[in-house]
Amino acid sequence: MASGRNWNWFHRMGSPRWFYETTGRWLPWLWVLTLGLMLTGLVWGLAFAPQDAKQGNSFRIIYLHVPASFLALAGYYLMAIAGAIGLIWKMKLSYMVMKSAAPIGAALTFIALFTGAVWGKPTWGTYWVWDARITSMLILLFLYLGVLALQYAFHSQETGNKASAILALVGTVNIPIIYKSVDWWYTLHQPATIKFTSAPSMHPDMFQPLLVMIVAMYSFYALALILHTRVEILRRERKASWVRELALQAEPGGVAQ
């Protein structure tokens, strides 16, 4: 069948073994790329970028804060899309990606919140303000925690997968609504003391390292997701013969079952 042939790549991609072997070839390059970009971005941003006129050196936390915030949100969508693919095409690999994306996303959201608080202390004189973006981030963290909690609440792996995929999808529909509401809520209540101007024109010397760090964070995210998914594949496919062979190769003293 002609239409069947066109979809071959899609189904092959759904095979955990294919994913494991292909990403295995990519991994060394991804490591080099991630480490290279991270090192460049961090050294550039922390040591060579000029000081901020008002905030001094404390602004440099932006090089971690902004990329983490970016990926925290993008990660939620990736997780939800993976869940949707799993639900629609019943693809196991997709659930594994979704399951792996949840803790990574939650950790990045936490990092974004934490660095925000650390940054807030010297800038605003307080660790926590109910700013629109911070509040949205906090809600995002709760959404992640919900998906994580639901994933592990069921005895059955499969039910946990599907349930958290549905929840992730419901969350996806809600995220724009939540963000818009929180924005609106904040403009309604904006306290006069804190003027949060979002640096409309960042100096290129400051901006370029930030750009490098954002790309580095994307690369890091891809690396973390792939590593996590590979572990998940091995765990779930432990009975499959190719995983057993793999284990035997890695451990020459091992005994075949």
Place this chain on the structure above:
Amino acid sequence: MSTPPLITVEQLAFERDDCNVFKPASFNVEAGDIVQLEGANGAGKTTLMRLMTSALQPTSGALLYKGRPINDCRYEYLDSILYIGHQSGVKMTLSAEENLRWMSPASVSSAEITQALDAVGLRGFADMPCYSLSAGQHRRVALARLHTSKAAVWYLDEPFTSIDKQGALALQQQLEIHVQQGGAVVLTTHQNLPLDGLRKYIVESHTDLGVQP
């Protein structure tokens, strides 16, 4: 060409966490059949039955109703089946009569409801809330549905549980009448039923098929 069987089960299989619950099942149910699903505890009898009622989606295989895939005639199929499971769906705060009324088709008259309750030996209990009835009586409330239902195919999961001897005999008679009138029954039970036209299907447990590459 002969008419297709009422229900065809084709290599029906269900995986729970990558393991098949039972060996893929294949058999037919014709009008006039009583099919007893037999197997050890945990072999997957209930799962197979729930697959046949289409409450569960099979992992692989097909379920055909009069030769058509179930997804093409889902509502028509659901209209012609009746399922009584382990939990009978009886609401404790409703009376026996209210429960039966709720679970029966809309066209069933009050007189028929009363008759059905009489027939299962609940005369005088119709207005009592079900929490004051015994387990056997709950089961009887659910089984009264067999009198009011117009469904052709009955799926009964352990229908003889907590029923006394008389009740069991009455139920057996009712099953025979139903299949004589052209209906079909699929049931699970560990009893040996002395019924004509009874066929057995052995559900074989399949605890570890594993994932093949």
Place this chain on the structure above:
Amino acid sequence: MIAGSQGFAGYLRRDLLLAYRRRGEVASPLIFFVLVSTLIPLGISPDSARLAELAPGIIWVMALLATLLSTETLFASDYQDGSLEQLLISPQLLALSVLGKIVAHWLVTGLPLTMVSPLIGVMLSLPAEGLLPLMASLALGTACLSLIGAVGAALTVSLRKGGLLLSVLVIPLYMPVIIFGSAAVQAAVDGLNWLGPLAVLGAMLSAAVALCPLAIAGALRLVSNN
């Protein structure tokens, strides 16, 4: 009397009858709402100016918690006694039957909360011009909460200790509702136009009516797999 025809109207009527049979249990969110309201002045201050300032938000938070309290039981008894299984194989559109259950749930929780809210408003010194917006926003908002909460209730119905998990799943999704609900009341108290936030609540409700039953139907089918 319940008719045998199931579907939307059937489930609506049946669940109302069931609620009527255990009215004591059904009244508990309402009692919770009223009781906790009396704690607020004790915990903050009897000063009516301060209470008036906090009243819109506080009433909304309590209404939200009261709804959450009752949401857990939405599908629980149906799951336990096997009715849920019957629902899944009834020859009606699952999403519509589910919507019938949710409407019944709103009629026995959201609506009573809405009706007593002016009383709580007066007790917490909410200015008179805020009372009508409070009722209107609660009427629309609690309906949203019932629908959203039902998604969580469906996902956790097979879990023994689903209660805490349910709040983790559902509270983040509740946030837009509480923002616009309390904003409508606040706007009215401040003499501003409160129809704007109310319209947003209406829009949220329409979206929830359209989408939540589908998610719930999917969730019920999958959790019944085990």
